[in-house]
Amino acid sequence: xxxxxxxxxxxxxxxxxxxxxxxxxxxxxxxxxxxxxxxxxxxxxxxxxxxxxxxxxxxxxxxxxxxxxxxxxxxxxxxxxxxxxxxxxxxxxxxxxxxxxxxxxxxxxxxxxxxxxxxxxxxxxxxxxxxxxxxxxxxxxxxxxxxxxxxxxxxxxxxxxxxxxxxxxxxxxxxxxxxxxxxxxxxxxxxxxxxxxxxxxxxxxxxxxxxxxxxxxxxxxxxxxxxxxxxxxxxxxxxxxxxxxxxxxxxxxxxxxxxxxxxxxxxxxxxxxxxxxxxxxxxxxxxxxxxxxxxxxxxxxxxxxxxxxxxxxxxxxxxxxxxxxxxxxxxxxxxxxxxxxxxxxxxxxxxxxxxxxxxxxxxxxxxxxxxxxxxxxxxxxxxxxxxxxxxxxxxxxxxxxxxxxxxxxxxxxxxxxxxxxxxxxxxxxxxxxxxxxxxxxxxxxxxxxxxxxxxxxxxxxxxxxxxxx
Numbered sequence: 001x002x003x004x005x006x007x008x009x010x011x012x013x014x015x016x017x018x019x020x021x022x023x024x025x026x027x028x029x030x031x032x033x034x035x036x037x038x039x040x041x042x043x044x045x046x047x048x049x050x051x052x053x054x055x056x057x058x059x060x061x062x063x064x065x066x067x068x069x070x071x072x073x074x075x076x077x078x079x080x081x082x083x084x085x086x087x088x089x090x091x092x093x094x095x096x097x098x099x100x101x102x103x104x105x106x107x108x109x110x111x112x113x114x115x116x117x118x119x120x121x122x123x124x125x126x127x128x129x130x131x132x133x134x135x136x137x138x139x140x141x142x143x144x145x146x147x148x149x150x151x152x153x154x155x156x157x158x159x160x161x162x163x164x165x166x167x168x169x170x171x172x173x174x175x176x177x178x179x180x181x182x183x184x185x186x187x188x189x190x191x192x193x194x195x196x197x198x199x200x201x202x203x204x205x206x207x208x209x210x211x212x213x214x215x216x217x218x219x220x221x222x223x224x225x226x227x228x229x230x231x232x233x234x235x236x237x238x239x240x241x242x243x244x245x246x247x248x249x250x251x252x253x254x255x256x257x258x259x260x261x262x263x264x265x266x267x268x269x270x271x272x273x274x275x276x277x278x279x280x281x282x283x284x285x286x287x288x289x290x291x292x293x294x295x296x297x298x299x300x301x302x303x304x305x306x307x308x309x310x311x312x313x314x315x316x317x318x319x320x321x322x323x324x325x326x327x328x329x330x331x332x333x334x335x336x337x338x339x340x341x342x343x344x345x346x347x348x349x350x351x352x353x354x355x356x357x358x359x360x361x362x363x364x365x366x367x368x369x370x371x372x373x374x375x376x377x378x379x380x381x382x383x384x385x386x387x388x389x390x391x392x393x394x395x396x397x398x399x400x401x402x403x404x405x406x407x408x409x410x411x412x413x414x415x416x417x418x419x420x421x422x423x424x425x426x427x428x429x430x431x432x433x434x435x436x437x438x439x440x441x442x443x444x445x446x447x448x449x450x451x452x453x454x455x456x457x458x459x460x461x462x463x464x465x466x467x468x469x
Contacts, residue, residue, distance in 0.1 A: 007043070011340035014039030015373040015424070018333050022423045027237075028439050032329035032424070039336040057335040058328055065285060066327060066426060070123075070320045070433075072288035077127045078316030079295045080261055081249065082304065088255030090131040100136045103129065104146060104208035111150020112201070113269075121154070122147040122427060124265070126434020133435075139225035140232050140437035141218060141445040148431035148446060149204035152377065152416045153197040159188050165280065166378065167412055170385040175393035176400055190405040193464065195457035196364075196413035200420070203453050216448040221441070236438035239322050239429065250304050259298065264291045326439070330375050330424045337374045356395040360406040360461035363388045367414025368421075368454065375424025377415035384411045406464050413457055420450045 014035045021031035040049025057063065080086045098106070107129045111121050125147040133143045155163045168183035177183050192198075206212040214222050225231050232238060249255065271287035299309050363384065371380040385408075392407040393399075419425045423443045432439040 006344065007340045008345055010042055011337065011342040011345050012373060013042060014333055014336050014340070015342060015375075018424060019372075019422070022440055023444070028326050028423060029329065032326065032333055036329065036332050036336060039333070039340065043336070043340055053332050053336060054328070057332040060331075063328070063331050067324050069285050069288065070324050070327070070430075071317055072285065072292060073123050073127075074318075074320030075292055075313050075316035076264070076288060076295070077123075078312045078319065079292070079299065080127070080264075082308070082312045083260035083295075083299060083302070084249030084253055084255035085257055085261035086128065086131060087249055088257040089128070089261055090135070091255070092257060093132050094135065098132075098136075100138055101208070101210045103132055103136050103138060104142070105205070107133070107143065107146045108150055108205050108208045111147060112154050121151040122431035123434040125150060126431065126436070130434075130436055134231050137225045137229060137231065139218075139221040139445075140236075140238070140435050141221040141441050142214075142225075144431045144435035144437040144442040145218065145446045145449065146204055146208055147434050148420065148428060148442070149200050149449075151431065152419060152427050153200040156197050156412050156416050157191055157194060157201070159184065159191075167381055167385070167408075170381060171389055171408065174386065174389040175398060175404070177389075186400070186405070186408055190409040190412070193360075193402075193406045193409035194413045195409070195460040196417045196453055199453040199456050200416075200450070203449065207449065216445070218445040218449070221445055232438065233441060236441060238436040239326070239432040239439045250308060253302060253304065256302075260295070264295055267291050267294065320433075322433070326429050327426055330426060330429065333424055334374045334376045342370075342373055356403065357465045358462070359388075359391060359395065359403065360410045360465045361458055363391075363407050364410040364414040364417075364458060364461050367411050368418035371415045371418025371425075372422045373418075375419065375422045375426070375428075377419035377425070377427075380415040380418065381411060384415070402464065402467070406461060410461055417450065417454045417457070421447055421454075 017038055018031050018035035021034055022028050025031055036053055037050050040046075040053055043049065045052060077086075093103070093106075107125050110128065111125045122144075126143060129143060129147075130140075133140075152163075156167070158164065164184070164187050168180065168187040171177045171183045171186055172180060177186055203212070207214065213219075221233070224233060268284075268287045268291055271290060272284050275283040275286070296309060296313075300306065367380050367384045367388075370384065371377045374380065388407045388411050389404065392404045396403055419427060421443070422428060423440060428443060428446075429439060431437075432442045435442070
C-alpha cells in the first residue's frame with residue numbers, strides 16, 4: 001500500500017466519490033466505505049484491498065494520536081457532565097441573561113483561547129457551549145461553524161503552535177532558508193499574507209455578532225431553530241453518541257464549576273503551552289491524560305462512587321465512537337489518495353498556468369483543491385510547500401521577497417480553505433462532534449461562508465501577485 005502509483009484522472013475518483021455520496025446520502029460512513037472499496041479495486045488491490053487499506057492506514061502514529069485524543073476528550077466531557085460542571089457553567093451564563101449574539105461571540109472568543117490545538121478547539125467550544133446554545137435556540141450548524149472557524153484558521157496564524165513548527169520546518173533547505181530561525185521568520189512575515197485564515201477569523205466574528213446577517217443554508221437552519229425551536233433538522237444524525245448528549249449529573253453533587261471545569265481546562269492549557277515552550281512540542285494528549293487522572297481522583301474525593309466513575313468513563317468512550325469511525329475511514333481515503341497519486345495529478349495539470357503574477361493565486365487554488373480532495377491540510381502542506389517555494393525563489397532570483405511570503409501563506413491558507421470545505425477533514429468532523437451536529441448539515445451550511453472568504457483571499461493573491469512579481 002506504500003507504493004505511489006501514477007493513475008492520472010482515476011486517482012481523484014475515490015475522493016470525488018466520497019464527497020458526492022456524502023451529500024447525496026447524508027451518510028458519511030457509507031460514502032467513505034464505498035469510496036475506499038472502489039478505490040482499492042481501481043488500484044488493483046482486489047477484494048482484500050479494503051481490509052488491507054484499513055490495517056495500513058489506521059496502524060499509524062498520526063491516527064492513533066487523533067483517535068486517543070477523541071477518546072480522552074470524550075471521557076473528559078463525560079466527567080464534566082457527571083460532576084455537573086457544564087450544567088453549572090451553563091446556569092452561570094444563563095443567570096447573566098446573555099443574548100444569542102453574546103453567546104455566539106463568546107463561542108468565537110473561546111475557540112481562539114485554545115488556539116494551540118485545532119483538534120481540541122472545536123471539541124471544547126462545541127461541548128462547552130452546546131447546552132447554552134441550545135437554550136438560546138442557536139442551530140447546531142451555527143455552533144459547529146463557529147467552533148470550526150476558530151480552530152485551524154487560528155492555529156495557522158499563531159507562531160507558537162504545532163502548525164507553525166510544521167509549516168516552517170517544510171521551508172528549511174529551500175532557497176535561502178537554511179535554518180529553523182530563518183524558517184520561523186518566514187512564517188511570521190507571511191502571517192499578514194495568509195488571507196484566508198485572517199478573513200475567516202474576522203468573518204466568523206462578524207457573523208457571530210450579527211454585523212453580517214446569516215444567508216444561504218445557514219439562514220434556513222437559524223430560522224428553523226428560532227421559529228420552531230429545532231436546533232437540529234428533522235432526521236438529522238448528530239455526530240456524537242447519546243451517552244454524552246443525554247448524561248445527567250450525579251445526584252446530590254455540588255456543581256463546583258471552578259474545580260470541575262475551569263481548573264481542568266486551565267491545566268490543559270498550561271501543560272500544552274508549557275511543554276511547547278520547553279520541549280518544542282505541545283503534549284496535548286498527555287495533558288488530557290493527566291487531567292483525566294486528576295478529575296478521577298477529585299470525583300472520588302467529592303463522593304462519586306468508584307463504579308459510577310468507571311461507568312462514566314465507558315460512556316465517554318462510547319460517545320466518541322461515531323467520530324472515531326468516520327475519522328478512521330477519512331484517514332483511509334486520504335492514504336488511498338496518496339497511493340494513487342492524487343496530489344501529483346492535481347499539480348501536473350496546473351503546471352502550464354504558472355507565471356510570477358499568477359503564482360500565489362494558483363498555489364492557493366491547488367492547495368485548496370488538494371486539501372478538499374484528501375481532507376488533509378497537513379498532507380497538502382507537505383506536498384505543496386516543496387513545490388511552491390522553489391518556484392517563488394526562481395521568479396525572485398533567490399531573494400526573499402513579498403512573492404515568497406505570499407506563496408508560503410498561499411500554501412498554508414489554501415490548505416486550511418480546502419480542509420474547511422471538505423467533509424473528509426478531521427477538524428470538520430471534530431467540529432460536528434463537538435457541536436453534536438449532523439456532519440453533512442455542518443458542511444453544507446459552512447460551505448458558502450468558506451467560499452466567500454476563499455474568494456476574497458483569491459482576489460487578494462491575484463492583486464499581490466501583480467504587485468510583488
